[in-house]
Amino acid sequence: MNRRQLIKAVPAAVAGMGMNPAMGQSHENSPKDGGLPLEQYEPKSMLHAAETHVPRSRFPLIDFHTHITWSGELSGKDKVTFTEKPEELLRVMDRKNIHTMVNLTGGYANGLAESIRVLQQAHPGRFIVFTEPWWSKIEDPNYPKFQADQIEAAHKAGAKGIKVLKILGLFLREHIKEGKLVAIDDRRFDPMWEAAAALKMPIAMHISDPEAFFLPIDRFNERWEELHAHPDWSFHGKDFPSNMELQEARRRVMRRHPKTQFVCLHVADSENLDYVTECMDSHPNMAVDIAARIGELGRQPRASRKFFDRHQDRILFGTDAVPKGYETPQQVFEDALYETYYRFRGTEDEYFDYAPARVPPQGRWRIYGIGLPEGILRKVYWGNAARLLGLSA
Numbered sequence: 001m002n003r004r005q006l007i008k009a010v011p012a013a014v015a016g017m018g019m020n021p022a023m024g025q026s027h028e029n030s031p032k033d034g035g036l037p038l039e040q041y042e043p044k045s046m047l048h049a050a051e052t053h054v055p056r057s058r059f060p061l062i063d064f065h066t067h068i069t070w071s072g073e074l075s076g077k078d079k080v081t082f083t084e085k086p087e088e089l090l091r092v093m094d095r096k097n098i099h100t101m102v103n104l105t106g107g108y109a110n111g112l113a114e115s116i117r118v119l120q121q122a123h124p125g126r127f128i129v130f131t132e133p134w135w136s137k138i139e140d141p142n143y144p145k146f147q148a149d150q151i152e153a154a155h156k157a158g159a160k161g162i163k164v165l166k167i168l169g170l171f172l173r174e175h176i177k178e179g180k181l182v183a184i185d186d187r188r189f190d191p192m193w194e195a196a197a198a199l200k201m202p203i204a205m206h207i208s209d210p211e212a213f214f215l216p217i218d219r220f221n222e223r224w225e226e227l228h229a230h231p232d233w234s235f236h237g238k239d240f241p242s243n244m245e246l247q248e249a250r251r252r253v254m255r256r257h258p259k260t261q262f263v264c265l266h267v268a269d270s271e272n273l274d275y276v277t278e279c280m281d282s283h284p285n286m287a288v289d290i291a292a293r294i295g296e297l298g299r300q301p302r303a304s305r306k307f308f309d310r311h312q313d314r315i316l317f318g319t320d321a322v323p324k325g326y327e328t329p330q331q332v333f334e335d336a337l338y339e340t341y342y343r344f345r346g347t348e349d350e351y352f353d354y355a356p357a358r359v360p361p362q363g364r365w366r367i368y369g370i371g372l373p374e375g376i377l378r379k380v381y382w383g384n385a386a387r388l389l390g391l392s393a
């Protein structure tokens with residue numbers, strides 16, 4: 001069975017909903033017609049649940065995880081492209097009470113200088129820019145020292161931290177694209193991690209992805225629709241490490257560099273909060289952000305609430321915001337994105353959408369608010385990120 005045949009086969013399970021043949025209604029998708037294709041199924045909740053609209057954060061906040069520029073990544077070109085004009089961003093920021101946005105993918109060398117000039121220098125306090133490693137130089141014999149020096153130069157230029165995309169662990173190979181995958185704990189990066197510690201630059205580090213991306217794209221995969229739409233997001237098979245191998249490689253880095261501050265993005269491993277707690281308990285230099293994972297946190301509200309209670313000094317607000325046009329409704333930078341985050345954290349609303357989309361984009365479930373108290377909200381919205389970024393309280 002190929003994937004297209006599969007999608008026709010799945011609907012038998014859901015075809016009985018949304019119609020009532022006993023009442024004699026004719027319906028274009030009645031069971032007799034052979035079912036309802038999954039991609040057309042848009043069930044509306046019949047719960048009479050309270051809906052709290054939270055148009056604005058009660059406190060000013062720092063969005064620690066955004067992408068206002070993209071850099072050359074593996075191309076080796078030290079350029080950035082802007083995804084939105086700062087003036088447009090500031091309009092939404094002011095409406096939503098976002099004091100500061102951290103642009104993680106600020107690039108390196110000339111690209112970094114431009115990110116800093118257009119964002120950080122033109123709008124002091126409102127934007128902060130991180131730098132990225134110059135991955136394409138990995139095979140230069142002098143790379144370890146070169147990369148550490150680059151971090152020092154980036155710091156001088158004004159960069160406040162370092163972003164490591166999942167390029168490391170899943171894309172970067174020897175000979176850049178063809179050879180063996182370069183391990184997350186490869187020794188060539190040791191001087192960079194140490195330079196970050198010396199300069200007090202936090203490392204915002206994304207490795208791995210949802211666990212379902214490492215499994216076969218079959219009828220048991222809870223993200224089947226997402227992977228069906230984006231088969232290139234799958235890391236199943238080939239020579240890809242497992243999610244747990246990637247997680248454990250990052251732990252070896254955190255253990256080896258105890259003075260370096262790591263922010264493990266996307267809750268590190270949001271489907272396995274017990275494992276993340278074990279990691280945070282054993283690595284004092286580890287914090288997390290919650291970007292693009294309220295779909296995961298919100299479907300386990302009791303575990304999430306406990307997680308926020310326990311790690312309230314080490315969780316950062318982030319969204320992974322990208323401008324309109326991307327195929328990830330859970331990340332599109334607009335009012336609705338922030339309203340959903342505020343609702344999740346600040347209310348006890350039940351069973352609501354985690355993204356403004358026709359069908360829940362990361363999986364067919366809805367989420368529950370965790371109603372955090374003001375003390376925790378203030379730390380997560382501001383205090384924790386401010387401390388790591390060296391800003392005033």
Ligand SMILES: [Zn+2]
Binds near residue numbers: 065067320
């Ligand atoms: Zn991101």
